Amino acid sequence: MLVYLKIYRYNPEAGRNVPSFDTYNIDAHPTDRVLDLLEHVKGNIDGTLSFRRSCAHGVCGSDAMRINGRNMLACKVLVKDVGTEITVEPILGLPVLKDMIVDMNPFFNSYKAVMPYLVNDDVPADGKERLQSPEQRERFDDTTKCIMCAACTTSCPVFWADDQYVGPAAIVNAHRFIFDSRDQAGAQRLQILSDHGGAFRCRTAFNCTEACPREIHVTQAIAEVKNAIIGGIEH
Ligand code: SF4
Numbered sequence: 001m002l003v004y005l006k007i008y009r010y011n012p013e014a015g016r017n018v019p020s021f022d023t024y025n026i027d028a029h030p031t032d033r034v035l036d037l038l039e040h041v042k043g044n045i046d047g048t049l050s051f052r053r054s055c056a057h058g059v060c061g062s063d064a065m066r067i068n069g070r071n072m073l074a075c076k077v078l079v080k081d082v083g084t085e086i087t088v089e090p091i092l093g094l095p096v097l098k099d100m101i102v103d104m105n106p107f108f109n110s111y112k113a114v115m116p117y118l119v120n121d122d123v124p125a126d127g128k129e130r131l132q133s134p135e136q137r138e139r140f141d142d143t144t145k146c147i148m149c150a151a152c153t154t155s156c157p158v159f160w161a162d163d164q165y166v167g168p169a170a171i172v173n174a175h176r177f178i179f180d181s182r183d184q185a186g187a188q189r190l191q192i193l194s195d196h197g198g199a200f201r202c203r204t205a206f207n208c209t210e211a212c213p214r215e216i217h218v219t220q221a222i223a224e225v226k227n228a229i230i231g232g233i234e235h
């Protein structure tokens with residue numbers, strides 16, 4: 001099948017300091033992924049095309065981009081699922097550096113701000129692992145699936161409008177530890193997320209949940225964090 005591919009281009013270092021689109025007609029299979037089309041352009045037509053990717057199997061989270069207006073991982077989207085006219089653009093709300101490559105520093109700074117790691121200084125009496133029941137593990141299972149692709153945060157209209165908002169991904173990763181019965185810093189994280197740029201900036205648009213390639217219930221996780229700020233943590 002012939003695919004009409006339209007790709008966002010921006011490269012101030014090479015004089016392309018006004019965003020524009022390059023277009024290509026590409027012979028593709030219905031089961032090709034959009035990432036395959038981008039690799040084809042880069043490898044055979046224009047080696048200056050720039051985008052991030054690593055695993056090509058939906059695991060590393062590096063190739064989130066807007067495909068026909070929606071945030072997706074290019075390695076998980078098949079041509080047959082998006083049609084024969086495909087527009088590829090960078091994710092929104094982060095500064096574009098070159099083509100599909102955005103500056104991820106604001107995103108990762110918000111992630112770091114919520115302490116996305118286990119805090120527990122107590123060593124168990126037997127010196128072995130910290131025990132947890134299957135039910136306690138289940139409590140935060142959904143949010144362990146995050147691959148930090150930023151598809152949720154960069155689909156959020158509050159994030160686009162307010163650079164103080166930490167965004168859905170940071171809250172998802174805070175949730176993962178807040179509801180972990182072994183962790184001891186839940187109150188600190190809730191304090192951080194009760195600030196101006198925290199969980200209550202969420203307006204429940206659900207864009208994040210729709211965008212998540214891991215099918216994490218992002219809006220629900222944010223709601224649970226809001227409830228914990230008000231009513232405390234239940235493990
Ligand atoms: S919650 Fe989903 S969309 Fe958001 S960063 Fe994690 S994997 Fe990506």
Ligand code: FES
Nearest residue numbers: 056058060061075
């Ligand atoms: S390249 Fe790793 S998730 Fe797509």
